[in-house]
Amino acid sequence: MTSRRPDIMLSTILLVVSALWCWGVVATIPGAEDGSRLGARGFPLGLGLLLGGLSLVILLQSLRPGAAETASDEAAAADVSRGVEIWSIATTVGLLVGYAALLEYTGFLIATALVVAAAVGPVLGIWRPKLIIGMSVGLSLGIYLVFGKMLGVYLPYGKFVNLAF
Numbered sequence: 001m002t003s004r005r006p007d008i009m010l011s012t013i014l015l016v017v018s019a020l021w022c023w024g025v026v027a028t029i030p031g032a033e034d035g036s037r038l039g040a041r042g043f044p045l046g047l048g049l050l051l052g053g054l055s056l057v058i059l060l061q062s063l064r065p066g067a068a069e070t071a072s073d074e075a076a077a078a079d080v081s082r083g084v085e086i087w088s089i090a091t092t093v094g095l096l097v098g099y100a101a102l103l104e105y106t107g108f109l110i111a112t113a114l115v116v117a118a119a120v121g122p123v124l125g126i127w128r129p130k131l132i133i134g135m136s137v138g139l140s141l142g143i144y145l146v147f148g149k150m151l152g153v154y155l156p157y158g159k160f161v162n163l164a165f
Contacts, residue, residue: 004062011059018052091122107158108148112140 025044032039095115102111117136120126126135147153 007058007062011055011062014055015052015059018048018055021048021051088123092119095119095123103156103158105159106161108155109140109144110158110161112143113137116140 022045025041025048029041029044030039031041095118098118099111099115102114106114113136116139117132120132120135126132144155148155
């Protein structure tokens with residue numbers, strides 16, 4: 001198996017996901033009624049087109065001649081860090097599952113702060129306590145202020161802890 005094969009497979013899968021996404025957006029989200037072109041479907045359709053374009057770039061780069069020679073040197077170095085990548089992925093998935101469980105009981109602010117604090121060390125490799133606290137509190141409050149207060153997006157309150165500002 002060459003080192004190009006995973007890139008070809010992933011980019012092809014992402015291209016299919018992008019096509020299905022764009023089809024689903026056009027089929028389910030109504031267009032604008034006021035004569036403008038995109039309306040409510042503009043942002044999701046743009047994300048689907050962006051995913052398709054980026055996956056097409058990866059596909060074309062992995063299919064061009066000479067890509068296997070440069071990638072073979074990088075593949076030897078990548079085998080060393082494969083365990084670190086698997087650990088980071090497993091940690092991220094575990095944190096997302098924990099976030100979903102915490103969100104119901106503690107609400108958005110506390111769950112986000114706790115999960116960001118838990119993720120900064122293992123996933124990003126940052127172990128300074130002041131930075132971890134600053135990032136977790138700052139990110140959760142910043143998202144709450146922008147999305148919850150300025151844009152009016154519903155952010156869930158917890159069953160046990162209810163921090164409603």
